[in-house]
Amino acid sequence: MLDSNFRGGGIAIINSxxxxxxxxxxxxFTTAGISIQDGHETYIRNSFIGQHINIGGDDREKDFxxxxxxxxxxxxxxxDVVIFSASIGVMVQGQANMLTGL
Known part of the structure; x- marks a missing residue:
């Protein structure tokens, strides 16, 4: 469990x-739950990511x-990743990335 306490991002993987x-x-998190910048072959699996802990139908969703x-x-x-709350679930700005079971 990584709680960013609304002070930035969660995990940053840079040039790895x-x-x-x-x-x-x-x-x-306030920026990104997990950020991958450059590098190659990062594998994210079996994880849960959410800016706000909720069960859906949150009145604050428009402000995420x-x-x-x-x-x-x-x-x-x-x-096999669950993104249960964020303004953007996954932002992909690169080539040859694979998303499955998301």
């Missing part, structure tokens, strides 16, 4: 190769501002 994020719960997963690189994979 073959990094795995597995079985994480990231919440209360974060990005669940921000990918600005190539050759990454996201599989």
């Amino acid at each position: 190769i073959r990094t795995t994020v597995d079985n994480c719960y990231v919440s209360h 501002s974060g990005i669940g997963i921000n990918i600005t690189g190539n050759d990454n994979a996201v599989t």
